[in-house]
Amino acid sequence: MPAQRYIEIMDTTLRDGEQTSGVSFSASEKLTIAQLLLTEVKVDRIEVASARVSEGEFDAVKKITKWAKANGFINKVEVLTFVDGKVSIEWMQQAGAKVMNLLTKGSLNHLTHQLKKTPEQHFADIAEVIKLAKKKKIDVSVYLEDWSNGMRHSKEYVFQYLDFLTKQPVKRIMLPDTLGVLIPSEVFEFVSSIVQRYPGVHFDFHGHNDYDLGTANVLEALKAGANGLHLTVNGMGERAGNAPLASAIAVMNDFMPSVKTSVVEKSLYHVSKMVEAFSGFRVAVNKPIVGENVFTQTAGIHADGDKKNKLYFSELMPERFGRQRKYALGKTSGKANIENNLHQLGIQLSDEDLKKVTQRIIELGDRKEVVTQADLPYIISDILDSNTIEEKVKIENYVLTHSKNLNPSVTLRICVDGEMFEEHAQGDGQYDAFMNALKKIYKQKKLELPVLTDYAVRIPPGGKSDALCETIITWKYNNKEFKTRGLDSDQTVSAIKATQKMLNII
Numbered sequence: 001m002p003a004q005r006y007i008e009i010m011d012t013t014l015r016d017g018e019q020t021s022g023v024s025f026s027a028s029e030k031l032t033i034a035q036l037l038l039t040e041v042k043v044d045r046i047e048v049a050s051a052r053v054s055e056g057e058f059d060a061v062k063k064i065t066k067w068a069k070a071n072g073f074i075n076k077v078e079v080l081t082f083v084d085g086k087v088s089i090e091w092m093q094q095a096g097a098k099v100m101n102l103l104t105k106g107s108l109n110h111l112t113h114q115l116k117k118t119p120e121q122h123f124a125d126i127a128e129v130i131k132l133a134k135k136k137k138i139d140v141s142v143y144l145e146d147w148s149n150g151m152r153h154s155k156e157y158v159f160q161y162l163d164f165l166t167k168q169p170v171k172r173i174m175l176p177d178t179l180g181v182l183i184p185s186e187v188f189e190f191v192s193s194i195v196q197r198y199p200g201v202h203f204d205f206h207g208h209n210d211y212d213l214g215t216a217n218v219l220e221a222l223k224a225g226a227n228g229l230h231l232t233v234n235g236m237g238e239r240a241g242n243a244p245l246a247s248a249i250a251v252m253n254d255f256m257p258s259v260k261t262s263v264v265e266k267s268l269y270h271v272s273k274m275v276e277a278f279s280g281f282r283v284a285v286n287k288p289i290v291g292e293n294v295f296t297q298t299a300g301i302h303a304d305g306d307k308k309n310k311l312y313f314s315e316l317m318p319e320r321f322g323r324q325r326k327y328a329l330g331k332t333s334g335k336a337n338i339e340n341n342l343h344q345l346g347i348q349l350s351d352e353d354l355k356k357v358t359q360r361i362i363e364l365g366d367r368k369e370v371v372t373q374a375d376l377p378y379i380i381s382d383i384l385d386s387n388t389i390e391e392k393v394k395i396e397n398y399v400l401t402h403s404k405n406l407n408p409s410v411t412l413r414i415c416v417d418g419e420m421f422e423e424h425a426q427g428d429g430q431y432d433a434f435m436n437a438l439k440k441i442y443k444q445k446k447l448e449l450p451v452l453t454d455y456a457v458r459i460p461p462g463g464k465s466d467a468l469c470e471t472i473i474t475w476k477y478n479n480k481e482f483k484t485r486g487l488d489s490d491q492t493v494s495a496i497k498a499t500q501k502m503l504n505i506i
Helices: 027-041 055-070 087-095 108-115 119-135 147-153 155-165 184-197 214-223 245-255 265-279 300-309 335-345 351-366 373-387 430-444 491-505
Strands: 008-011 045-050 077-082 099-105 139-145 172-176 203-206 228-231 393-401 409-416 419-426 451-458 469-477 480-488
Touching: 008 245, 027 045, 027 055, 027 265, 045 055, 055 077, 055 087, 077 087, 087 099, 087 119, 099 108, 099 119, 108 119, 108 147, 119 139, 119 155, 139 147, 139 155, 147 155, 147 172, 147 184, 155 184, 172 184, 172 228, 184 203, 184 214, 203 214, 214 228, 214 245, 228 245, 245 265, 335 351, 351 373, 373 480, 393 430, 393 491, 409 430, 419 430, 430 491, 451 491, 469 491, 480 491
Parallel strands: 008 045, 008 228, 045 077, 077 099, 099 139, 139 172, 172 203, 203 228
Antiparallel strands: 393 409, 409 419, 451 469, 469 480
């Protein structure tokens, strides 16, 4: 087997990723992400800021370079700079950075209309900056901004520029699809032509995702011979973002045996969640590798197939990324889905009880309730508890009203030993009103109700606003205390269910 080609991964979440609309990391957040990327995810390089942007950016870079210098990472920390004589270089020196990524014009269109300069004038300015940077012991890599359109519309200019640039003392030449306009076949054609013309030169590919082709373009750039890639955590970046780190790494590992990277797959989910929390930029639940739903089987038939011979498994195993396969609980859940969840919790049920739990989950799913694995013990407890109680008292119907500046009220219909009763009452809250209506009915029957001594509500761990809630009520009756539980997504309804159990027990 031929030797694997090593691909450098440069993460630009802290520079290009921070250009996501509405995102701004604090200096301490930038430092935390930088540390995680270099020590745990183990990318080769990180681009952490643009020079001259703000005082906050300057402070963030100083924090990162101080830590990087102390830990042997200083040559892996890079800053975007500009063709501005000595201005960016002085900024870098003050910030303690040692690697600059110089932004230059990679298309004649940009050069002519934005800089209004000739190629020769631009090259002379670039040479001056590179010379000064080398004098200050700063390594230089160079971006060809709008390179993709340059290759499409002014290829002669791009090669004229590269003929000049490959003779300069630069570490890497970086080819960005700045506007995310290339299709995979063009990426392969353009990168191939450059790699073949300039053997021995290090070329990075920097892909954007405007047509959702970021990962596909990365693959083609590597096939064409690119030496490095620029990626971002969660695909953050301007407009539709950059080629995403997690997807690109997974694709390389599974479909490109000829290349290797230093990135630790198991850390990709961790860094994704960290960046999501710091940026406030929510990851779509169906985003490959890091989305919440991508390792969740919903259909019962899939869960059954997984159980029998891993029929619905692929190379994308969640454990690779520090994750776990989940089986969704809802109206399409089959018995296998629920069994898989119970197995993960270490719970075994009889077939009869499993059927009852399955039925209950399907009912909740029909009501569009979100049922999670954390809800399962509560559902089981509720069902097994109900199994032991003979239903002599049944709450047939109720109407709960809650209006502004009016006391909550309840109309209640209840069947006690085959006899139907209906009452209306008000109270301080909906449940209080319910209990007042119930007391009226039991007074007619000359029956005494227990005293409510404690009322507790629990939401399963990780519960959301539409999750289940469990109400546990403690009653005192004939000088003895006992508890009943009710389970529903509505707190008042769960309390009513707990109360119905109490009525049957007494």
